[in-house]
Amino acid sequence: MSTENTGEEAAMPEPEIRERAANRAPGLPMLGLGILLLLAAAALTALGGASSTWWLLALGIALGIVTLVGLAGLVTVSPGEARVLQFLGRYTGTLRRQGLHWVNPLTTDRTRVSTRIRNHETSVMKVNDAEGNPIEIAAVVVWQVDDTAQASFSVDDFVEFVETQAETAVRHIATNYAYDSRGGRELSLRENAEEITAKLSKEIAERVHSAGVKVIESRLTHLAYAPEIAQSMLQRQQADAVVAARQRIVEGAVGMVESALGQLAEDQIVELDEERRASMVSNLLVVLCGDKATQPVVNTGSLYQ
Secondary structure: OOOOOOOOOOOOOOOOOOOOEOOOEEHHHHHHHHHHHHHHHHHHHHHHHHHOOHHHHHHHHHHHHHHHHHHOOEEEEOOOEEEEEEEOOEEEEEEOOOEEEEOOOOOOEEEEEEOOOEEEEOOOEEEEOOOOOEEEEEEEEEEEEOOHHHHHHOOOOHHHHHHHHHHHHHHHHHHHOEOOOOOOOOOEOOOOHHHHHHHHHHHHHHHHHHHOEEEEEEEEEEEEEOHHHHHHHHHHHHHHHHHHHHHHHHHHHHHHHHHHHHHHHHHOOOOOOHHHHHHHHHHHHHHHHOOOOOOOOOOOOOOOO
């Protein structure tokens, strides 16, 4: 049974919007300018009220309103987060650099998006492996938002999307590989953990790419037969281990007998006919392959008695 093909690859649509840097100005100079303008507006308003000069009063009030609107463009970006900006429903860019910035004060939405590294551990799921055996499997996925625009606009909730796609990928991998290859050459979930986790990371990355998410690593955290077959599968594994051990013992014993016969013949210690050679081979194999210690029998007669 070949298990190299894991089925069709996840075909996710290409994202329509990609992240780009937003137009910005340094926030601290703009804040200082705004404070000076507010002071000037207050002075003009006070001067106009004291002198009953209507145009000074109107200028002071207008300057104060414009300055307050301008100060509304100040936005802060904390470490490990980004700000996705929209103007009248249109994406205008992303702020990633931490600190105080000044942007268009008419931007209607400045959504925070976390760019920190996150972990998601799937629940323990019961699925059937490639041989139809029920198994329990779970994995942990380490991921990070790579494109804030895609994460904000390509899916409804990118966190929920990652969780769902991670569990889907784990189920897909589990159903395409056997739990145990039992000495075969096919990849198995238990014996080829590195290869399986590499395939799992690749599949999850393909599934969440359209949401602007980068998969850093994924690992299986739980892998076992389902409780209803665990005991019988354990007995099968023990039987396979016994057979493999016996095979190794027999191979070693045959090699030792061959070496002993060759050494005897080379040193001309004793000459054995075919019957005695077969008897010696039989006795050596019994000694070397037996479970219990053998009891030696001392021959006090001739070689043929």
